[in-house]
Amino acid sequence: MEFTITINNKKIKVSNNEKILDVLRRIGINIPTLCNVPGLSPTGACRLCVVELNDTNELVPSCSTPVRVGMNISTHSNKVINARRVIVNLLLSNHPDNCLYCDKRSYCELHQIAENLNITDRSFPGEPKKSKSDRSSPGILREMSKCILCGRCVRICEEMLGISAIDIVNRGKNIEIETIFKKGLFYSNCIHCGLCIKYCPTGAIIEKSYVQNLIDKLNNSEKEKVIVISNSTIADISNFYGIKKFTDCRNNIVGALKDIGFDKVFTLSPGNEIFIYENAVKILNHIKDKSNNTLIVTDCPAAKKYVKSELSELSPLLTSIPSPQQILAKFFKKSDDSNVFMTVVTPCVANKYEAVQSSNTTKGVPDIDIVISSNELLKLFNTYGIEFPYSRKQIPDNPSNSDTSAGPLFETKGGISETLIRELLYQNQKSYPKKLFEIKNDKNFIEFSFVLNNQQFKIASIHGISSLKEKVEDILSGKYLFVELRLCENACIDGCVQLRDDDPDKFKKIKKLILDYDETNNSDTASKNPFIKAYKNNNLKQK
């Protein structure tokens, strides 16, 4: 049913299942919110989104109040603004106020809201909360003195993921966000996906930063300094600085990193290509053996951890090829006493967790010495005063100098399927159509059929935990040859620690940059990189 209501003296058409906040957002009226997360059920906890109902002068939270016939609303009346100011003042009354040293800084929503409401003084004197932090996770830092108990992280972890690694514990003035037995994220069932970092409005949950450690090493280590940059990072920086061509930005970054002091700079592509190649071999053998199981292909450490601990019936189906980062780590650090100091730049927090898993360490030391995020790479550039486009361009070192476009494509949504099917067809019959399936399709679940050796196969591309949960039966029944699985709904290019940006459509632009690169490139499947050929021959010799 549709009807009209009055908002700030204007008649607005609404439909009866809308919440007031939905309408305000739709017509471009900006009001502050803290506890609300689009897509999740509203809790009405923070009350910052209040609006005034003019007939009764009542204040109601717009995020959880549905529109009603005859409503007459003011969104910025004096009463409303004063109420919001009181709420924010209360939230700030015991805030630690060490904002200058907080990683969130200008991106803090609380800070922004306080600024917009002209709050310049502490009006309710309170005891600033004492620092209490959880540093157990290698990628995530929780500093609970900065928590305003909005509950976003708890609801993301519960409603979006079904994990509940963190919850609201205790009550009254002891209430806090905690992990089971308060032991810390590392000792809980947290999958280190980092979504809570993305959603926390304050500096209470942030990524653990390793930039300064990296800078210290750059200046003090005698080892050969090697850095591997994910293609998602390159594309993100490219978009950030408005550089139109993926390869231009890539070469700019390589030049800049060499100037900073890295001896060798690589893209993640060779790792992606080996990953694709190895999985293709596995799948072709799987077909030869006439196995009917569905294989699960994923490079996502968070997805792997989730499958192993929450859907253990699926875990024998994982192809268990190491992730591209780890493949390269083994490649660059052939011997135990390797003289290589290796850094990886990634859009993903879970890679920091993956790097410390015992299978990825040698004598207790992680094979990848330091993992930093795209965000941290930008900080590194800022520290050295580097801006893009950069004056020096260089191509990445061998084997990244002969990258195929399958490397970057792999990191996009549907990219595992697209690049893997290309490679299967290429290995089998040397030819394949350029665009296999609607990779531009943004759905979290896509089914696709293709023909290999006159046999028809079905595959599925699955993103996000809720789509995975819906398909468990199908996967167990062996309906698909393989499924692509990633936990982030827009795949790695939209990872939680990409550059901070308010643009919700950013990932589309990043994807376009990569698709453009792929379209104009003939070297577009893993095996076309001469390095893969060498790798293949080497592997055969060893066997």
Added chain:
Amino acid sequence: MEEFLNKLPTSVSKTELLRILQEFQDKYGYLDNDFIHELSKKIGIQPGKIFGIASFYSQFRFKPSGKYIVNLCSGVACHINSSENLINVFTKLTGLKDGETSADGKITLELVPCLGGCANSPVVKVNDKYYTKVTKADLLKIIQELK
């Protein structure tokens, strides 16, 4: 514990969950890590969530308790009748703070928000036994008896 879990249904409401937790604690003394994880598998509620729900209620314990659980009341009525002094004395004599258990496993101190005996405050409870209008001397005696 297996036996305990076997009896349970596979899906439970929140009130039932609280009853189950209470029953387990009565039987085994506290809610331990293994139990919460096994219970989670059985009823399909994540362990972190069970912990969150349980932690809301002060009666649940997550650590083994001593033979004697000493409840000192920190409620308003008791506070007015200087329960804080009692708490300080107790901590001085036993070295225990809220939630801690003595090394010999005998005494656990738990502060509670109200013991329901405000008229005769301050109130102290040891296992199921109540002591009312407790003075410092009374408390010393109670501790002596426990040791």
